[in-house]
Amino acid sequence: xxxxxxxxxxxxxxxxxxxxxxxxxxxxxxxxxxxxxxxxxxxxxxxxxxxxxxxxxxxxxxxxxxxxxxxxxxxxxxxxxxxxxxxxxxxxxxxxxxxxxxxxxxxxxxx
Amino acid sequence: xxxxxxxxxxxxxxxxxxxxxxxxxxxxxxxxxxxxxxxxxxxxxxxxxxxxxxxxxxxxxxxxxxxxxxxxxxxxxxxxxxxxxxxxxxxxxxxxxxxxxxxxxxxxxxxxx
Numbered sequence: 001x002x003x004x005x006x007x008x009x010x011x012x013x014x015x016x017x018x019x020x021x022x023x024x025x026x027x028x029x030x031x032x033x034x035x036x037x038x039x040x041x042x043x044x045x046x047x048x049x050x051x052x053x054x055x056x057x058x059x060x061x062x063x064x065x066x067x068x069x070x071x072x073x074x075x076x077x078x079x080x081x082x083x084x085x086x087x088x089x090x091x092x093x094x095x096x097x098x099x100x101x102x103x104x105x106x107x108x109x110x111x
Numbered sequence: 112x113x114x115x116x117x118x119x120x121x122x123x124x125x126x127x128x129x130x131x132x133x134x135x136x137x138x139x140x141x142x143x144x145x146x147x148x149x150x151x152x153x154x155x156x157x158x159x160x161x162x163x164x165x166x167x168x169x170x171x172x173x174x175x176x177x178x179x180x181x182x183x184x185x186x187x188x189x190x191x192x193x194x195x196x197x198x199x200x201x202x203x204x205x206x207x208x209x210x211x212x213x214x215x216x217x218x219x220x221x222x223x224x
Contacts, residue, residue, distance in 0.1 A: 004154070033211070042200060042216040043155075058211075090154055092212075097162065098143050098204020100212055102154035
């Protein structure tokens with residue numbers, strides 16, 4: 001089994017719809033992250049969580065929300081999807097030194 | 112704030128050529144440095160890391176040395192293979208940012224037979 005599992009792997013949704021991306025990890029780490037990848041821009045941090053009761057905004061949190069349901073689960077929601085949120089989304093978990101383990105990504109298309 | 116700058120890409124090489132991908136960083140503290148690799152259709156995976164100045168990280172023939180004086184962490188490989196074709200990301204994690212990773216923009220490497 002993968003250390004970090006994301007669902008769905010691909011999703012096409014319409015503008016204005018609410019969508020949730022889910023992530024679960026088996027590494028036992030407290031820290032979890034959601035990143036967005038756009039071509040030529042590397043990875044940008046959307047939200048991060050250092051434990052179940054700790055949620056923090058990243059560089060590009062506008063238009064997104066998250067929920068940390070358990071140590072192993074961290075979901076990302078787009079409340080009202082817009083076309084410029086079309087991107088590849090990655091969930092990750094890390095140890096305290098920053099070494100991260102990534103999911104395989106969710107390719108989201110907003111039409 | 113922390114930042115990472117990678118050399119402009121994409122990079123195209125012939126098999127067995129020497130590879131260098133430059134990476135420089137800015138950080139307020141004493142960061143750990145990483146290279147991650149992303150193969151087509153996959154997530155990022157750790158390639159190598161270095162946690163303090165003058166450390167050399169190495170894996171799968173790739174190497175990078177943590178140079179504090181030049182704030183650099185250049186990735187090198189002596190002889191690339193077609194299977195090395197991927198996107199390479201330099202990243203740092205600063206204790207001052209509680210372990211969050213800051214990424215460079217990524218460098219696309221294509222190796223031809």
